[in-house]
Amino acid sequence: MKSLVFYQGEPGSFSEEAAQVYFRASASLRPCAQFRDVFRLVSLSRHHSGIVPIENTVFGSIHETYDLLLKHPVSVVGELSLRIRLNLLALPGTRLRDVRRIYSQPQALGQCEDFLRRMEGVEVHAFHDTAAAARMIREEKLRGAAAIAGTRAGRRYRLSVLKQGIETNRRNFTRFIVISRSKVIPVKHPKTSLVFATRDTPGALFKALAVFAMRDLNLLKIESRPLIGRPWEYLFYLDVEGSPDDLPLKQALNHLRELSIFIKVLGTYERSASAA
């Protein structure tokens, strides 16, 4: 059986780029319309993998991905950080002053807010995907229109770059995770991601973190997510150095189970050099 890698988005999207960077030439990539499709397809077979964004330096954690990780029998087996560089792309021969309409994905439009404000009299249209906007301009040969998308989408759909790097925040990185039904045992720089909820008692979070600190395990990410309507209940997202195959983290997780009302280890994987 051929092993496939599913990603959300279109060919030319940042997710496809993340998949190509991570898997090199070894994988057959398959686009999916929705994040949930990626999780469903990866759940079906041990041969397949998926790659989805989990965190962006500008927008923060992608809660939908965490929610899907809680629901599906998959593990995080790898990670990758990708710089999100956005360009204004149009059919060759188009000049910046010819552009009357700009198409892109809503968050990408938001990331280019400063640039768009300077483009007076230009209509801005939301599209479901950055790469899909580039494709539409090529397929429908739209004159006077431009897409905001990555370099890869521009190359794929043979569009010219009217303006490069138009995102407001240059420290714009997205961290992607690789998911699979098969767990991996990373040999170096292991990192473990988990979600847990504590009892509603004072100092509960502090005690939960103590189980790691007492064993000199470094936390790489901690985030409380309020469950509104239940004002004293939270989910916590936590990334910690180490693997549950090593005694300190194994003992820490056992200890955390004593203190939590819910815990799910999302996976242990090699920490990417570029990922925070």
Add this chain to the structure above:
Amino acid sequence: MKSLVFYQGEPGSFSEEAAQVYFRASASLRPCAQFRDVFRLVSLSRHHSGIVPIENTVFGSIHETYDLLLKHPVSVVGELSLRIRLNLLALPGTRLRDVRRIYSQPQALGQCEDFLRRMEGVEVHAFHDTAAAARMIREEKLRGAAAIAGTRAGRRYRLSVLKQGIETNRRNFTRFIVISRSKVIPVKHPKTSLVFATRDTPGALFKALAVFAMRDLNLLKIESRPLIGRPWEYLFYLDVEGSPDDLPLKQALNHLRELSIFIKVLGTYERSASAA
């Protein structure tokens, strides 16, 4: 001098609704184009206030608001949680099957993804503001078009509700903060928000949280924000019960200063009953 309340967005927006709910009839509300305009105008005079979103249960923390809080000489003086209920609005007489184009703000479109997927053959257009989309439909008398916006925008621009509550996630709340150059001293349920960065040493975060736990101060929010490119550096967002006017929190903050390379207390304010 008349005291003004600045908010980002258009009349009829959720930010205006938050301002009206929080300030009742007592305030003169003024819309601003950008978050940064709200902060700039509030910085100019002790008489004015502003209201801006800081966290959404679906999308998480709004980092732009945190960044602006770090840059401007303003304090958080209040908070309010608002349920974000989205409706499909159109000119009276329009039927659901007549709708060919839908306009809304990018995040609102994202929140209605499931509904939009079922609307086959409908074009979806991004607009900078939910209420502005409703206003355009009224002003340009657009037939065959609908806006996704709140109930208040529908009433203001005399549009009919074609479909109510079309957001995918019903637990969709936005927490707004009230900002001012003048600090307040809350008499009941005080809550303090701060941002800090720790030294890059193992257990640094744990020690930082210990300063609160050792004084029985309850944490209401904790979030690490990676500074990508500097893989071992983080900012932490923290909300804690109490006021620095009371000894335990005052001592905890002094203690935290010993352990931090940077700390800014964003404000102390009355905790809203509905806010997590």
